[in-house]
Amino acid sequence: MKDEKFQAGFVSIVGKPNVGKSTLMNRLIGSRLSITTPKPQTTRKNITGILSNDNYQIVFIDTPGFLKPRYLLQEKMIESINESLKDTDVIMIICDASFFPTDYDKKVIELCKKFKGKILLVMNKVDLVSQEKIKEIHQNISNLPGEIFLTSCKLGKGIDDLRKYLIDNLPLHPPYYPIDNIATQNVRFFVQEIIREKIFLYLEQELPYSSAVSIEIFDETKDEVNILANIFVESRSQKKIIIGKNGSMIKKIRKASEKAATEFMQKKVRMELWVKIRKNWKKKERILKEFGY
Ligand SMILES: Nc1nc2c(ncn2[C@@H]2O[C@H](COP(=O)(O)OP(=O)(O)OP(=O)(O)O)[C@@H](O)[C@H]2O)c(=O)[nH]1
Ligand SMILES: [Mg+2]
CATH class of the missing domain: 3.40.50.300 (P-loop containing nucleotide triphosphate hydrolases)
Structure with a gap:
């Protein structure tokens, strides 16, 4: 056996x-x-x-x-x-x-x-x-x-x-998960994480720590995926920074996220990103739950 x-x-x-x-x-x-x-x-x-x-x-x-x-x-x-x-x-x-x-x-x-x-x-x-x-x-x-x-x-x-x-040094034990799985979280979660990674890469100081990402629409067909994601920040001034002059920063985040998500999913990913304000989300149990923490 x-x-x-x-x-x-x-x-x-x-x-x-x-x-x-x-x-x-x-x-x-x-x-x-x-x-x-x-x-x-x-x-x-x-x-x-x-x-x-x-x-x-x-x-x-x-x-x-x-x-x-x-x-x-x-x-x-x-x-x-x-x-x-x-x-x-x-x-x-x-x-x-x-x-x-x-x-x-x-x-x-x-x-x-x-x-x-x-x-x-x-x-x-x-x-x-x-x-x-x-x-x-x-x-x-x-x-x-x-x-x-x-x-x-x-x-x-x-x-x-x-x-x-x-x-x-692994113990003798039957597999815990089907052997073709590489993750337990779903693809949506990893796309959310990819967007968060780009925010960490492109923005400085408190902003990355003040932001959270949540996916609202995830529309997957045979050869492409259309995603609408919300980026939550804590204040109006943070929203301004993340959007950037004439939308330049949010465009940069979107482009890089689309590229990484396309590689990850092995099919064309298109994204729309919306920036929204949630004051003090890091301190509120209800919002943390909503964001999956
Ligand atoms: N020079 C060098 N850099 C590395 C090495 N391993 C990781 N890094 C870099 O170190 C930084 C932190 O790597 P992460 O894997 O995010 O570290 P982490 O421990 O998961 O960090 P947290 O999630 O914040 O706790 C990234 O910029 C990596 O590219 C290494 O062996 N050599
Ligand atoms: Mg880490």
Whole structure:
């Protein structure tokens, strides 16, 4: 019986904002599923990414960077992390090799010590560090729990070894999801995330953190998709910035989102974007629910 030998397990990806958690998950599953940007706190809720073949299935949970909650949205983000640690087989703690060990890294490691499953420490962004620093890291980690991996998601270094280790150490278990699934969220959600990614890429300061995206119309035919999406911001002045002079900024966001969504869906995507104001949405339970947080 093939099923008796099947290996499957959950791997949670945790760590400080901006260390490369989402980029690493995308690399491991070989698909740009979770959005990634140079700004911290890009990921807002757990994103499941699934890697399977006929013999194994790894279910990755990409979490929002750990942080101290300042508003309700951030509390929700922390809930996401705790949720991901409950039933997981492996915790991967990702650190930025350049700054390791930050107080933050130490706290996360301390928190994960309670965990009974396997712990992996992944030092990412090794493309940015010297040999000296790598030696120093090795000295620093001698008394830490778990296996250590050095990766560069930018150069694709160390990814295959890490993936192989994870596969080799999966428990015997039937698949949790159909083996042709790569995600648990629907396509609409990922298109929403793509638009949010472009807002993070093109706008500065508070604006990305003050915006949320919700899709109103998602009209899919055999060879194309027409989408109407709302971008919610918190004030009139933010609305002005996101629209830009003569609509130039919103056009840029739309063009880039259409291109990325077309690649993601493998069919022509056309979008219309509307900018709307929802004051204090980050602090209001009802609106957070409506936006899917
Ligand atoms: N130089 C270098 N940059 C990297 C590497 N891995 C990721 N990055 C960059 O680091 C930034 C943050 O990556 P993300 O994957 O969004 O980080 P994250 O940990 O998911 O961040 P949050 O979702 O905000 O917690 C992006 O600009 C990535 O391109 C790496 O190995 N080397
Ligand atoms: Mg992320």
